[in-house]
Amino acid sequence: MTTDFDLKYRVAREAATLLYFGAEKEYKQAKARAAKTLGTHFLPSNLEVALELDKIAEENEGLKRKERLIQMRKEALKIMELLDAYCPILIGSVWRGTIRQGSDIDIAVYADEPKEIVNILNAQGVKISKRLGQP
Numbered sequence: 778m779t780t781d782f783d784l785k786y787r788v789a790r791e792a793a794t795l796l797y798f799g800a801e802k803e804y805k806q807a808k809a810r811a812a813k814t815l816g817t818h819f820l821p822s823n824l825e826v827a828l829e830l831d832k833i834a835e836e837n838e839g840l841k842r843k844e845r846l847i848q849m850r851k852e853a854l855k856i857m858e859l860l861d862a863y864c865p866i867l868i869g870s871v872w873r874g875t876i877r878q879g880s881d882i883d884i885a886v887y888a889d890e891p892k893e894i895v896n897i898l899n900a901q902g903v904k905i906s907k908r909l910g911q912p
Contacts, residue, residue: 781819788812789821793829797837797877827875834877846876853882859901863888881906 791811793806801884808820831894834842849871857865869883870876884893898905 782813784817785825787815787820788817788819789825789829790833792816792821792826793833796826796830797833799879807823821875827873830877831875835873838878841896842845842876846871846874847882849876853884856903858881858902859897860886860894863894907910 788808788811791814792807793808795801795807796804801810804823808826811821812818838845850867853867853871857867859908863883863886867883868885871882873891888896895905
């Protein structure tokens with residue numbers, strides 16, 4: 778007999794698999810697709826999916842993943858030091874320690890003039906892949 782807990786776990790694992798292999802980009806869509814695939818309405822929390830995603834990444838990437846996490850955190854620290862005046866905050870998978878192949882470094886900063894941040898980073902040769910909160 779399949780329990781509600783089992784179904785929720787299976788949905789979390791399936792959603793994590795979809796995220797890991799790039800079939801989905803967002804947790805909400807991954808959970809909905811996984812539940813539909815498994816024929817249930819039970820949805821796990823984002824934390825439950827993140828824990829499964831972490832397990833899948835560890836299974837597939839092993840020790841190289843830890844080395845990459847250390848390198849990404851060192852890069853994040855350098856960037857945060859450049860932006861010290863703007864109270865940078867490391868967020869996302871690098872902060873949580875749950876990186877996977879394709880993870881990027883997410884740093885939140887708060888500034889009245891976002892162009893100031895961009896100019897500082899560009900002057901130091903930092904690659905910016907995505908800017909949120911800009912008009």
